[in-house]
Amino acid sequence: MIGRTVEEPALGRWPFGRGAGPSRKERLEPLPLRFPFEEYAMLSKKFVVGAIGGATAVVAVGGLGTYLLSGTESTTGLDQYNTVLVDGHKALAASIVAGRTESKYHPLPWIGTDVSVSCPGGLKAVAGATLTCVGEESGGRTIDIPVTVVKASAHSVTWKFER
Structure with missing residues (x-):
């Protein structure tokens, strides 16, 4: 390009195309926790959701088995x-x-x-x-x-x- 100079953005990244956006390392870093119990609370919620889902599946399979075996x-x-x-x-x-x-x-x-x-x-x-x-x-x-x-x-x- 004649008469033009292109300045490279900070950190060697272009604002568009290949290589645009945050680096892989930046994307994978977790957000900082505001309170020390937040991580525990998130794991507790996942456990509760999994436990409820598992219990629901067991009840559904048990109900289906009961229905199939109770036929006259x-x-x-x-x-x-x-x-x-x-x-x-x-x-x-x-x-x-x-x-x-x-x-x-x-x-x-x-x-x-x-x-x-x-x-x-x-x-x-x-x-x-x-x-x-x-x-x-x-x-x-x-x-x-x-x-x-x-x-x-x-x-x-x-x-x-x-x-």
């Missing part, structure tokens, strides 16, 4: 091992209905009560068919457990019980 509907295949005839219809054997009901009646300590279930006969593989099983609590009290067929086909039965 079950689909069971009809095969030579668990099928009986009731009034000329294919039916799910009483032992299968009782065992599945017992295991799903009290899957977790906070869901249902611990019972021993027995059913008087097989559950017909006909939509709308009902059966009343009996549950006995550890104290000797008996509970009627109604079982209903929701959907039936030649190969499976979907049924549910009332808790």
Whole structure:
């Protein structure tokens, strides 16, 4: 450039383009603390936020697990091992209905009560068919457990019980 001289800014930095702005070291230096407890307070806030987030995640996963395990509907295949005839219809054997009901009646300590279930006969593989099983609590009290067929086909039965 003829007749012009360009003065370099302080610290050898140009005000624009490559190299403009504060140096890497200047960018990484923390701001000075005004009070000695500020750093502790910031770490405490991060810990509290993390703890609350973690607790929320645990509760959400626990709730989802409870929901999945507390279902009262079950689909069971009809095969030579668990099928009986009731009034000329294919039916799910009483032992299968009782065992599945017992295991799903009290899957977790906070869901249902611990019972021993027995059913008087097989559950017909006909939509709308009902059966009343009996549950006995550890104290000797008996509970009627109604079982209903929701959907039936030649190969499976979907049924549910009332808790």
